Amino acid sequence: MTTPRPRSPLPPRAVDALLVDTTPWLSCDECFERMDVHVEAVLADPHHHDAAMEHHLLGCAACADEARSLLDLLRSGTA
Numbered sequence: 001m002t003t004p005r006p007r008s009p010l011p012p013r014a015v016d017a018l019l020v021d022t023t024p025w026l027s028c029d030e031c032f033e034r035m036d037v038h039v040e041a042v043l044a045d046p047h048h049h050d051a052a053m054e055h056h057l058l059g060c061a062a063c064a065d066e067a068r069s070l071l072d073l074l075r076s077g078t079a
């Protein structure tokens with residue numbers, strides 16, 4: 001009887017990538033922590049690119065919503 005290997009959803013390299021700082025995968029907590037900085041950077045430079053944030057915002061409606069209202073707030077607001 002052989003033991004079936006558990007099938008990992010990610011190749012080892014992708015798992016390693018999760019452990020480095022530049023990982024494109026953020027938790028919502030991390031996303032919220034970076035939200036202010038990200039939104040300000042986007043406002044300062046429309047070409048600002050933050051793969052990690054963008055990736056999370058693409059996949060997370062809650063954070064995308066938050067980012068959008070923060071952008072609106074800063075754009076319309078007092079700066």
Ligand SMILES: [Zn+2]
Nearest residue numbers: 028031060063
């Ligand atoms: Zn999120």
